[in-house]
Amino acid sequence: xxxxxxxxxxxxxxxxxxxxxxxxxxxxxxxxxxxxxxxxxxxxxxxxxxxxxxxxxxxxxxxxxxxxxxxxxxxxxxxxxxxxxxxxxxxxxxxxxxxxxxxxxxxxxxxxxxxxxxxxxxxxxxxxxxxxxxxxxxxxxxxxxxxxxxxxxxxxxxxxxxxxxxxxxxxxxxxxxxxxxxxxxxxxxxxxxxxxxxxxxxxxxxxxxxxxxxxxxxxxxxxxxxxxxxxxxxxxxxxxxxxxxxxxxxxxxxxxxxxxxxxxxxxxxxxxxxxxxxxxxxxxxxxxxxxxxxxxxxxxxxxxxxxxxxxxxxxxxxxxxxxxxxxxxxxxxxxxxxxxxxxx
Numbered sequence: 163x164x165x166x167x168x169x170x171x172x173x174x175x176x177x178x179x180x181x182x183x184x185x186x187x188x189x190x191x192x193x194x195x196x197x198x199x200x201x202x203x204x205x206x207x208x209x210x211x212x213x214x215x216x217x218x219x220x221x222x223x224x225x226x227x228x229x230x231x232x233x234x235x236x237x238x239x240x241x242x243x244x245x246x247x248x249x250x251x252x253x254x255x256x257x258x259x260x261x262x263x264x265x266x267x268x269x270x271x272x273x274x275x276x277x278x279x280x281x282x283x284x285x286x287x288x289x290x291x292x293x294x295x296x297x298x299x300x301x302x303x304x305x306x307x308x309x310x311x312x313x314x315x316x317x318x319x320x321x322x323x324x325x326x327x328x329x330x331x332x333x334x335x336x337x338x339x340x341x342x343x344x345x346x347x348x349x350x351x352x353x354x355x356x357x358x359x360x361x362x363x364x365x366x367x368x369x370x371x372x373x374x375x376x377x378x379x380x381x382x383x384x385x386x387x388x389x390x391x392x393x394x395x396x397x398x399x400x401x402x403x404x405x406x407x408x409x410x411x412x413x414x415x416x417x418x419x420x421x422x423x424x425x426x427x428x429x430x431x432x433x434x435x436x437x438x439x440x441x442x443x444x445x446x447x448x449x450x451x452x453x454x455x456x457x458x459x460x461x462x463x464x465x466x467x468x469x470x471x472x473x474x475x476x477x478x479x480x481x482x483x484x485x486x487x488x489x490x491x492x493x494x495x496x497x498x499x500x501x502x503x504x505x506x
Contacts, residue, residue: 164308164369166334166342172365173345178352180207181214183344190340192264192289193224196254199284200247200276202298204460207351213242224264227255236420236492245418245494250276266290287343295330296343297323300350305329306382307354310371314383322382391462396439397426397497399470399504400447406482407501408444409491417459418494424501425480429464439467444478447471452504457496464496470504 174186182198184190197217201210220238221227227235232252239248253275258264264285265271271282286292295301302315305326311318326346329335335342353360359378361367372378400408409422425444427434443449449469457464476482483491488501 163332164329164366166329166332168365169345169349170334170338170341173341173348176348176352177344178348181211181218190289192285194218195285195289196264196277196281197251199281200251201242203247203281204244205242210242213239224255224258227252228259232420233492237490240421240492241495241498243495245421247276249414249419264289266292268292268294284343287339289340291339293330293336293339294343295326295335295346297326298347298350300354301326301346303356303382304346304350304354307359307372307378308366308370310375310377310381312377312381312383314385316385318382390458391431392465393429393431393462394433394465394467395427395429396434396442396467396469397424397500398443398449399424399452399468399501400444400476400478401470401472401485401505402476402482403472403474405485406476407485407488407505408476408478408480409483409493410444410480418496420492421494421497422481422483422492423494423497424468424504425478426466429466433465434467439469443469444480445473445476447473455496455499455503457499466496466500468500468503 180198182194198210198214201214201217217238220234221230230252232249235248235252236245239245242248254277257274265273268282268286271277271285272279277285280296280298283294284296284298287294287296297305302319302322305311305322306318308329309325311321311325313321329346330339330342349364353364357379361370361373361378364370367373370378372381408425410425412418412421412423414420425442427439427442440449449471452468452470454465454467457466485505493501
């Protein structure tokens with residue numbers, strides 16, 4: 163069994179400096195830990211850092227976030243994707259304020275909107291020192307290699323979780339659960355990487371069963387993903403003589419719920435014929451085809467045709483946004499691609 167002390171000694175020397183981490187010896191801020199963990203779901207550390215700084219400048223406390231308007235929260239989140247996270251983040255902030263602060267138990271944390279078992283474990287261990295091992299992708303990789311777990315993900319998740327708990331069961335890990343959890347994250351992010359792991363630098367290299375068998379680069383195995391389906395749509399960029407662009411709000415629930423978008427068709431498996439698509443145009447105008455964009459999502463890919471028209475006055479349902487203000491609008495990345503194509 164790997165020695166937790168060896169990992170913690172390595173962490174004390176090589177820990178990453180991240181904006182949501184407290185300095186050594188300082189108390190962790192549960193608000194910053196929570197925001198970072200929600201942002202890091204399905205997103206890399208490098209991509210999250212600038213968003214984290216901007217988000218904390220706008221909402222420096224859980225109270226500020228709870229009091230914010232939903233539109234303001236969605237604007238601050240725009241570009242990070244998986245927008246249900248932002249809606250749940252806002253609801254969670256209000257729930258935390260209603261109960262007077264973050265609960266300090268895994269059960270209490272998991273009862274909050276948008277906080278599942280992993281996020282509760284991460285906040286509990288890192289912010290409150292609860293003796294639990296949060297299992298993210300980095301920890302899955304480290305654990306599967308240490309114990310040579312060769313059953314493919316996602317089926318092997320329960321076995322990996324049990325093995326990860328064994329890693330954190332030692333006295334040293336139990337005494338420093340916050341540091342131990344973050345040490346596992348850092349080990350997976352910087353040493354035990356998906357490809358070309360730097361085993362010579364690993365504090366647990368002597369105890370790694372996968373390395374002993376020469377299969378460390380092959381683990382964790384993964385079940386092949388099904389090919390993503392392709393969906394088609396047409397969106398309309400309408401701009402008036404003063405530079406206003408017509409936007410509309412998507413329904414509050416579902417994909418990109420509550421975000422802004424260009425008016426357009428639903429997204430479906432078959433391409434849209436021009437006569438069909440034109441029925442979804444916001445108003446009659448001299449529409450012209452300006453091209454198409456592709457945008458990959460988790461389960462499908464979008465191929466969107468973009469139409470554009472310029473009119474003296476917009477007479478259609480929706481919200482007018484000055485062209486200069488589009489950068490601050492709550493637009494998902496796919497809509498920014500459409501706008502860039504249309505307005506360039």
